[in-house]
Amino acid sequence: MNSLALMFGPASRQLFGIFHPAEDTGSAETAVLVCPPYGAEGLRTHRFFKVLAERLARAGIATLRFDFYGTGDSPGDERQGEFEGWRRDLCSAHEELRRRAPGARIVWVGARLGATLAVLAARNGRCDPVRLVLWEPVIDGRRYARFLREQHVAAIDATFCIPDLSWRRNLLREPDAVPEEALGASLSTTLRAQLAALTPDALQLTALHDTLVLAQPEDEYTAQWAAEQQSRHMPVRLAYFKHRLEWTADPYPNSAMVPADALNRLQGALHE
Numbered sequence: 001m002n003s004l005a006l007m008f009g010p011a012s013r014q015l016f017g018i019f020h021p022a023e024d025t026g027s028a029e030t031a032v033l034v035c036p037p038y039g040a041e042g043l044r045t046h047r048f049f050k051v052l053a054e055r056l057a058r059a060g061i062a063t064l065r066f067d068f069y070g071t072g073d074s075p076g077d078e079r080q081g082e083f084e085g086w087r088r089d090l091c092s093a094h095e096e097l098r099r100r101a102p103g104a105r106i107v108w109v110g111a112r113l114g115a116t117l118a119v120l121a122a123r124n125g126r127c128d129p130v131r132l133v134l135w136e137p138v139i140d141g142r143r144y145a146r147f148l149r150e151q152h153v154a155a156i157d158a159t160f161c162i163p164d165l166s167w168r169r170n171l172l173r174e175p176d177a178v179p180e181e182a183l184g185a186s187l188s189t190t191l192r193a194q195l196a197a198l199t200p201d202a203l204q205l206t207a208l209h210d211t212l213v214l215a216q217p218e219d220e221y222t223a224q225w226a227a228e229q230q231s232r233h234m235p236v237r238l239a240y241f242k243h244r245l246e247w248t249a250d251p252y253p254n255s256a257m258v259p260a261d262a263l264n265r266l267q268g269a270l271h272e
Contacts, residue, residue, distance in 0.1 A: 003053070008066075009092040013085070016073040017066035017093060019100055020053040024060035030270055031062040031101035033093055033129070035110035035118045038081075039185030040151075041247045042072065045111060048245075051258045052109075052266060061270065062101040066093045068117075082190040083120060090121040094129070107270050111135040112247060113144070116198070122209050132211040133269045135262075136247075139225050141178070141198030148182035151248045155183060183248055200225045204232075211236040212269050241265060 009015040022031075034049050036042045053063040068086045070076035090108075097106060108129045110118035115137035121127055138144045170177075178192040187195070203225075205211055211229075215222040217240045226238040242261045 003057075006096075008096040009089070013069055013089070013092075014075050015066050015069060015089055015092060016075075017064055017096065018050075018053070019097075020057040020063040020065075022060045022062040022101070023058050029105060031097055031104035031106050032056055032064070032270065033090075033097050033106055033108050034063065034065045035090060035108055035114035036065070036067070036072075037112035037114050037247070038068075038071070039148075040183035041112050042067075042114075044247055045245075048258050048262070049111075052263055055263065055267060056270075059267070062097070062104060064093060064097040064100070066096075079186045079188050081188050083117065083194045086117050087121045087124060090117055091124075091127045094121075094127045105130045107131045107133060109133045109135070109266060109269075110137070113138045116203065119203055119205060123204070123206050129209055131270070132205075132209050133214065133266060134211060135214045135266070136216070136219070136222065137203075137213065138198070139200045139203050139222065141195030143221075144198075145178040145182075145192075145195050148248075149177075149179050152179070152182050155248075200228070205229045205234045205236055207234055209235070213238045214241055214265065214269070215239075216241060239265070239269075 004019045004021070006017055006019060007014045008017060032053075034053065036049060037045055049065055053065055056063045066089075067074040068081070068089045070078040070081045094106060098104075106129050108118045108122070108131070110116070110132065112135070115134035116139070118132055118134065119137065122129055122132055178187065178195050180187055180192070211234070213222065213226045213236060215238065223238055226236055229236045245259055245262060
């Protein structure tokens with residue numbers, strides 16, 4: 001079946017999505033909602049999630065990809081982006097997928113900040129996914145902001161013949177500051193404050209959803225967070241990717257545009 005581009009959600013907050021119907025509707029017991037990353041990371045993984053959705057649809061799993069309000073092809077100003085609105089967007093997308101795949105068990109697959117928003121939305125209790133698959137979730141907002149700033153400075157250094165040294169000076173002067181701009185995305189005042197307040201202790205899982213956390217083998221920070229959730233007797237497991245994905249960089253020559261290991265791992269995660 002062909003994918004379907006659509007607009008959904010409240011009239012005051014419409015969202016753009018692409019629905020991939022299950023090709024084998026007789027076995028459509030599971031549906032997947034993709035919770036994409038933010039900014040440059042979302043652009044970097046756009047093709048990856050398109051390929052994943054097409055593969056899932058062929059396997060009989062209906063999939064909905066969407067853009068949060070003010071991002072991608074959804075209406076709105078990116079300078080209005082913030083956690084609470086995006087959490088509501090995720091629930092709107094969940095309801096749209098439930099309408100288009102009635103009776104299916106809905107799994108949320110979130111990456112980076114999209115995974116963080118999935119935790120916040122599921123914890124709220126207004127949406128009811130049966131499983132969360134969290135791919136390298138952002139669990140420390142300041143750490144994430146520093147990563148974005150470092151990548152932004154590196155991109156400026158590599159792009160211009162005469163780099164703008166003010167970015168590097170600001171990074172050295174205030175290494176933990178949350179930027180107003182990062183790799184072409186504008187961060188709202190509210191979003192900057194929310195990232196500054198986001199800590200591992202503030203991002204708690206609940207026992208309502210089975211959760212699989214996917215990380216790089218050397219990512220001890222995420223492993224520690226997952227272990228703390230397990231110590232609270234949450235139904236969470238930690239697994240690893242073999243293939244590194246450079247979240248903000250042109251894939252050549254360091255990583256594949258659509259790494260096969262990641263595709264296989266995410267597809268398998270739906271049924272473990």
